[in-house]
Amino acid sequence: MNVHVNALIDAHLPDAKTSAFAQDAVAGLTQQPKQLSPKYFYDAAGSDLFEQITRLPEYYPTRTELGILRDRGADIAAIIPDNAALIEFGAGATTKVRLLLESCRFAAYVPVDISGDFLTGQAETLRRDFPDLAVHPVIADFTTAFKLPAAIEGKPKVGFFPGSTIGNFEPHEACRFLRSAREILGAGALMIVGVDLEKDERVLHAAYNDAAGVTARFNLNLLLRINRELGGNFDLSAFVHRAIYNREQHRIEMHLVARKPQTVRLLGTTITFRAGESIHTENSYKYSIDRFGALARGSGWKVRTVWTDSEKMFSVQALVAEEA
Secondary structure (H helix, E strand, C coil), X not given: CCHHHHHHHHHHCCCHHHHHHHHHHXXXXXXXXXXXXXXXXXXXHHHHHHHHHHCCCCCCHXXXXXXXXXXXXXXXXXXXXXXXXXXXECCCCCHHHHHHHHHCCCCEEEEEECCHHHHHHHHXXXXXXXXXXXXXXXXXXXXXXXXXXXXXXXXXXXXXXCCCHHHHCCHHHHHHHHHHHHHHHCCCCEEEEEEEECCCHHXXXXXXXXXXXXXXXXHHHHHHHHHHHHCCCCCHHHEEEEEEEECCCCXXXXXXXXXXXXXXXXXXXXXXXXXXXXXXXXXXXXXXXXXXXXXXXXXXXXEEEEEECXXXXXXXXXXXXXXX
């Protein structure tokens, strides 16, 4: 990004988090092909829309993963060490972690997320509902190195990364995240991770192109957020949501496609679009059990157990951190 754009950002957007959003948005929209990071989906409106998505009839991942965690709770509990601390990477809604906390006897819970206010509120609720559980929230970007609380030093560590979020990473990014998690948790630690599986493309298409249009609103909300927070002038009616399955890459791709030629202004930068040009906003990789096992092994983990639903739509996998 050029010095002029940086100066505009620094002059008008002093908040550090907003400035990071601004820099990423300008950089992503001025490269070819254009892209925006999916981590910016989740402002208040985006988070609410995603919760609506999880309840849609077409969207199988959330209810399927919840079913596995519920049905296999006793099996998961059987491999959890005594007096263990549960560390959740990217703690969100507590629905899934509550199933683990109810079925397994954890001594401590460490939710990790960059949103401090959200994290504090969730921690207070969990302390009330699980009075024997020590809750130690950590405000950090879970994709980078962070320090665990001193209070859990010496306890066995169990990581938790549900929701098929691992599929939103490029494979090399997923490896980097798993290596980082292994360094944080230590050799011998467990990791419980949700992994979406390959399946009929028609099921995938329906899940990301729901009939009610909620996923489309979720995707378009990213442009609305740029307008509101960064002073952009995107015309949302000039873009359409498109989700396609890339068979060669084993991934769903989400795009915002320009309906017509247009020009957008953002922080002193002019961004032009051709008709049909897209902004690539998210990937969601789908794995076979063998391919994810190979990725885990290449990242310092060994697959211990795989639990799936009866139709093998989704998996919850228990990994063990190997010695360096």
